[in-house]
Amino acid sequence: MVEEFVQIIIKGSYQNRLNNFSRQPPLIRIAMATNDPLIIAHRGESHDAPENTLASVNLAWERGASAVEVDVHATADSKIAVIHDSNTLRTTGQKLIVAKTPLSDLQQLDAGSWKGPQWACERIPSLPEVLATVPPEGKLLVEIKSGPELLEPLRQATRDSGLRPDQIEIISFSLDTLTAAKRAMPQHKMMWVIRSHPLWRQYIRGVHPKALLMKLGRFGITGVTIGDSRYLNRTFVHHLKAAGRPVYVWTVNDPLRAAALLKFGVDGITTDRAAWMTTVMQQFRG
Numbered sequence: 001m002v003e004e005f006v007q008i009i010i011k012g013s014y015q016n017r018l019n020n021f022s023r024q025p026p027l028i029r030i031a032m033a034t035n036d037p038l039i040i041a042h043r044g045e046s047h048d049a050p051e052n053t054l055a056s057v058n059l060a061w062e063r064g065a066s067a068v069e070v071d072v073h074a075t076a077d078s079k080i081a082v083i084h085d086s087n088t089l090r091t092t093g094q095k096l097i098v099a100k101t102p103l104s105d106l107q108q109l110d111a112g113s114w115k116g117p118q119w120a121c122e123r124i125p126s127l128p129e130v131l132a133t134v135p136p137e138g139k140l141l142v143e144i145k146s147g148p149e150l151l152e153p154l155r156q157a158t159r160d161s162g163l164r165p166d167q168i169e170i171i172s173f174s175l176d177t178l179t180a181a182k183r184a185m186p187q188h189k190m191m192w193v194i195r196s197h198p199l200w201r202q203y204i205r206g207v208h209p210k211a212l213l214m215k216l217g218r219f220g221i222t223g224v225t226i227g228d229s230r231y232l233n234r235t236f237v238h239h240l241k242a243a244g245r246p247v248y249v250w251t252v253n254d255p256l257r258a259a260a261l262l263k264f265g266v267d268g269i270t271t272d273r274a275a276w277m278t279t280v281m282q283q284f285r286g
Contacts, residue, residue, distance in 0.1 A: 053111055072143065082125045
């Protein structure tokens with residue numbers, strides 16, 4: 001039955017997915033009754049619009065997203081470009097190193113056509129431009145892809161945005177960078193981005209729950225946002241949640257998996273299809 005449902009999710013139309021979903025066992029209903037998750041639009045509404053552009057971010061807000069995640073790099077002129085990679089090749093077709101290029105030159109590139117001709121006018125936005133789109137109850141997760149050189153312009157951009165501290169969360173794979181960010185911007189939540197591993201590798205890498213909790217406490221980090229895999233299980237999540245630490249999971253595009261994670265107790269689901277995921281979760285609440 002689960003295999004048949006997965007095929008429906010992959011092959012069916014949008015409405016067929018919802019119709020068939022309603023005939024499944026009450027997994028979603030149970031999950032939604034026990035948790036009210038934050039559905040986070042990964043690089044904006046990136047399934048339908050070019051990632052990390054104003055089009056993708058605004059589409060997420062227009063469709064009712066409560067949170068959006070974007071990636072940021074420092075530019076050669078100490079400004080902040082919203083882009084995932086350290087160079088521009090994948091999303092513009094031209095290779096410029098972000099850290100060695102002024103923002104004005106980066107913004108001459110076409111960052112949308114790779115997704116479709118209708119997006120040809122999209123450019124690489126600055127972080128202040130993205131911050132200006134956040135609605136009164138929206139939340140922006142800013143993933144730092146650079147090093148500590150980005151922290152001062154980031155502090156200034158968040159300060160000047162006019163947004164409340166709870167509307168901006170800082171995330172990063174680098175614990176050192178995140179710790180420095182906490183010192184510079186203590187009013188914001190800091191979420192450590194980690195990958196999920198089998199148990200033996202968790203101990204080798206120092207990311208098993210006990211070690212994680214020690215590091216979060218020591219460096220003043222709020223919680224974790226963890227990559228989804230078969231190694232992420234209820235026990236792992238329970239250890240962190242029992243200590244009062246929030247847990248987000250990335251990147252989840254399957255509602256069945258999202259429901260299972262919600263039953264584990266996670267606080268947020270990062271997805272490329274935030275509007276669709278939210279619709280499914282809301283329709284089958286209760």
